[in-house]
Amino acid sequence: MHDAKPFLRALLEADLPLPLVHFDSMLAAWIVNPAQRAPSLDDLAYRELGIEVGAVDDAGESTAQGAFEFDETAIDLETPARRALAVAELVDGITEQMEARGGNELFSTIEMPLIPILARMEYDGVGLDSAFLTSVGVDLAGRVATLEGEIHSLAGRPFNVNSTLQLRSVLFDELGLPVIKKTPKGVPSTDASVLEKLSDQHDIVAKLLLFRELDKLRSTYVEALLKLVGHDGRLHGRFNQTGAATGRLSMERPNLQNIPARSDEGRAIRKAFVAGDGATLLVADYSQIELRILAHLSQDSGMIEAFANDIDIHAATAARVNGVPTESVSDDMRRTSKMINFGLLYGMEAYGLAQRLDIDREEAQHHIDEYFAQFPEVKAYMAGIVEEARGCGFTTTILGRRRYLPELNSQNARDRQMGERMALNAPIQGSAADIIKKAMIDLDANLVERSLGGQMILQIHDELVLEVPLEEIDEVTALTIATMEGVASLSVPLKVSYGVGPTLADAGH
């Protein structure tokens, strides 16, 4: 099949048994080159076979809901038939390409087995308390309207606060506030980091920040979610298995991987995600998985030791960098080390660290130098990975997932540096994706083996959300943690923390 998941989901909706799918040409083409998101059968057949399978309408292709809906008066059997034949013709060629790129095992042991699991997760969906969420929306709308009035008064005239064009005139032309930075197009920026720097200059600025925050929550996380609730009162987002070049999943309609978590208002929205009757939610997340992978890949003895002792990794790195005992680490020392730890995962440079810590570039460089002096294997690993990727053209994860980076040899310095950052990040983010995908496959099998009713319903990059019958919660919690922690044996332990509760807010931690 090409893109089997919507078909499997349609079978679940029709209460029909699922066939075993052996080969998904969309996934296979993505393994060969993860830069092409959702390779279409049209393009593949033309490129690999020189065949024109013809444009597909939504009758032959999966519809938005994943069901096959035929107009019975005008069934086109020819196009689906040509497409089916094209998939069959593609199998050998793409398999050879996967083989040549070392991707066959990843394909057959991770990506293919994940398809029916994701189909089931989409089919099950997650419960939404629409009445509660509606009341959150009413509250937010009221506060937003009040703020809008106050902003208009302070500006001296009404304008559309959501229009950056109009807001720019108000702030920089009419109120005379200083321009802090410009957008890539060269016009004055009004983004949150700019507003934060202007907050002591005019009362309007704090109102604007709050307006943006609350209106974002209202429009994106209240209105949008309510529109997508199914007839069963649940949200059935779609997982995109080929959406991220690093190997992560992505999600859409809705994207439940970016539900607010930090502010109080964000947590109110998380309260609307609920378990069904007689069930509860279990949220299990890998603790610092990317830094643990960095410790493993770099074999840095200091970092491995910190994880082996299971101490707060940001405090532990701060202690080492500053040459003090862990208990003497100040808040500021920990904050700096935490920023560098995160920056390492993204291919940080001094400029970026300086921005985030609001310090000079020179001072940021000094912090980075001190860090690398204490973690020399990390420094060597970072340098080596870029060099290796430049040589062979790709990076590799612990399960052999490759990301090709032609940018590394670009004539354009900006593109080349982007390639270097991607080379630094891809093995780490990609290995984390490998690990949680394997955990999903193992956990699904373990739940079935023990005849448990607990089901995975969401994956949010380093965490799994399960809906669990109340009477099973202890057994499923223990099984989930053991499975997630046991999927890989790295040079540092994998650690899982968890929370349980009737809503996503209660189960969070």
Add this chain to the structure above:
DNA sequence: CAGGGATGCAA
């Protein structure tokens, strides 16, 4: 109405 830019949410 499609598409791009700006913005902001998550890990």
Add this chain to the structure above:
DNA sequence: TATTGCATCCCTG
């Protein structure tokens, strides 16, 4: 001028 995504709003053509 730190990685990966997706959604919203505004604005233009």
